[in-house]
Amino acid sequence: MSTGVVRVGLLGLGTVGGGVIKTIRSQQEKLASRLGKRIEIVKALVRDSEKERAVHLDRSVLTTDFEDVLKSDVDIVVEVMGGVEPTYDYVRALIEKGCHVVTANKELLAKRGTELVDLANRHQVHLAYEASVAGGIPILGVLRQFLRTNDISGVRGILNGTTNFILTKMEQEQLSYQEVLKQAQELGYAEADPRSDVEGFDAMYKLYILAQLVYGESLPLAEVNRKGIADLTAGQIRIAGELGYRIKLIAQAEQTGEGIRLSVEPTMLPLSHPLAQIQDAFNAVQLSGNIVGDLLFTGRGAGELPTASAVVEDLAYLLTQPFTPHPVWKEREGGAETTQETEAKSFCYVEGTGPAATPDRVLHFLRLAGVEVHKLKVQFDLGGVLRAGLITTGFTDEHSDLLRSDFGLQVRCFPLLGSVE
Template identity: 70%
Template sequence: MSTEAVKVGLLGVGTVGGGVLKTIRLQQQKLSERLGRPVEIVKALVRDPGKKRTVELDHDLITTRFEEVLKSDVDIVVEVMGGVEPAYEYVRALIEKGCHIVTANKELLARHGTELIQLANRHQVQLAYEASVAGGIPILGVLRQFLRTNDISSVSGILNGTTNFILTQMEQAKLPYHEALKQAQELGYAEADPSSDVEGWDALYKSYILAQLVFGEALPLNQARRRGIDSLHLGQLTLAHELGYRIKLLAQATKAEGGVQLSVSPTLLPLDHPLAQVQGADNAVQVSGNIVGDLLFMGKGAGELPTASAVVEDLAYLLTQRFSPHPLWRERQGNHGVGKEGTWSFVYLESTGLQGTPEQILHFLNLGGVSIAKQRIQYDWANVLRIGVIARGFTDEHRAALQRDFGIQTDVFPVISRGEEQDILGAKGREVDGKEIHFGY
């Protein structure tokens, strides 16, 4: 075994950076045996050198100046500082110097990955990013293996543990959104500014990375469909559950005739769907391949040690592999924001000043060409009427007419079925014009 250490620089010693330090120290013997060399942290860039941290670090290794990291004799730099700036500037400079990079920064990759990969190839350095998607689930490595034999048609899943925890608490504990968010913040699942999580950005960044890996291209971020959970409330979750579904923030990357589609949206999943069973802060990724079929991967999607585990695995992998150019990423323009004609949706209607009966509203929808498979109607103590229907053919014209003629506010969510219309219609109910309709007064 060589006595010369692998010299590692660290950009950021927050939650994940501290976890990386702990993991390297805990697994030092195993890493040394696997790599044939010990691993040594030689520089750590921090914003506040006096901040109390969960892991001890020698004072002479800490710096607040990136130039000291750049000038140090490092072999690999681990970037876990987050955000686009100054991380982008730092990573560029390190690649140009010839340093291998391991990063957990999904926003950086989603916004600048195409450029950084080209730059890394030009300078013949590795850019590894397993920890950027789904934390401790080694999904990127698994997908690389599948791509050797499978044509993958879609990668979808629950890619944000914060929002999944919030939705779980809303459903199970009947907490309003803001109370569930506060609980997530108190437990450390959500940041003080949770906007990236609850507005769907975090999951979109991860979907973008998955699409680039699997399909070699993705839509620009501004063309992907993105909706978070910050406007959801208990009434919607309750009616969805009564209809046999659970709302999850579902991220999807699919290959269709029109190109790659990216979307992040609260979506109704049948209660027995594998992704509907994922609770708390866990993540899950479902992969569909032409040979392997559907596979589901579950695990901790965030946190100190799961993400650190992925970072250190990337670090070890780079040191045991010879350089080979990374497949280039591409962005392809397109307009893929419209769902397929005839797909089912969950239409949620709510009114406090009803100008008609529930029967009149449903009759209006029927006359307007909206096919309704299931429905539930609910009045609460404040005389708020809520109607939830599984329907297709609902349009913006229907939405405007309901507001104008009945004083009803509407919201529409996608529905994932099991592929057969009968699965949505169910086995009960009465048939009207060839369709089964359920009544839940």
């Protein structure tokens, strides 16, 4: 490492990359006094070197050829270009050269992290990824500290700001999913192609990384129970609210007797639950430790500066710490089954028309089938459509199929986190 100067390369100069440069520049004196070195961006890989950007870099720093970064004698490279290919090949080449890497790329880590962690250990370089989970919330650093004394039985949270913004607006303004998605895209919260966010992939990648830190292993992504929010309706959200609940996209990792279980799905929370209070584009992570109990961390989970903050904190950390081997990442196939538990409580939303679709008949059927109904909220519209929300115990897919075939009802069920209120 050059005396007095840390030579930093940058892969990607989009929103987060620009935020990294702004943060380094605004905090340069503080960083220099604490690190004893000045940070200098010496190369930045971009798609188009002629493009106008919000941050200015000398033209000689910009390149469209990764080989220029590799040859530029950088000490550390910050990867914020996203994606898996060709990003994996670039990061692998840098590690093999002995270069430290800071990344905000949760998809890369979830899909190729086991290999990259192993590679970093073999070449004795830092691979830092705080910015890959929950943006500016320093949850990975907290976990590293807490795992020294606490056994973490469960991690759950709201790990995607875009979907939390959409659900908040659907509830507050009683708008449809499509209407709010359009708002989110106009505000820059959602991409033109929003599937990674709204179908739960983004939250699943972050959950995979959390599980690796907490349990020393994760499940293959194909075995994670993942459901998105694109089919949620304003009616479902409204009835949930009238029952005293709120629907959130919850990512959850828990240790069971059969192994770890990972899920990302719309979940019912009592309004009193701490995660139910997290609104708009904020993220939150809740930890359950055997000694400390429950802890909640919240903050802005996305955007230019929150993510850039985590990147630069990682950069500063690895400049002050000697290399120590990273805990090995592992994948274990055949985690805990995600079959329905007959004792689990759930929120079921039913909607349909027809002479058999009356509240009394539906309740009678459920009682005979052994389903306990704790709460019921019924609505009818002028066209005779039955809309009802039920908090139940013992409701299964079989009951759902029978309500469709015998009563002509469409059924959507959500797991319930917390006690019935």
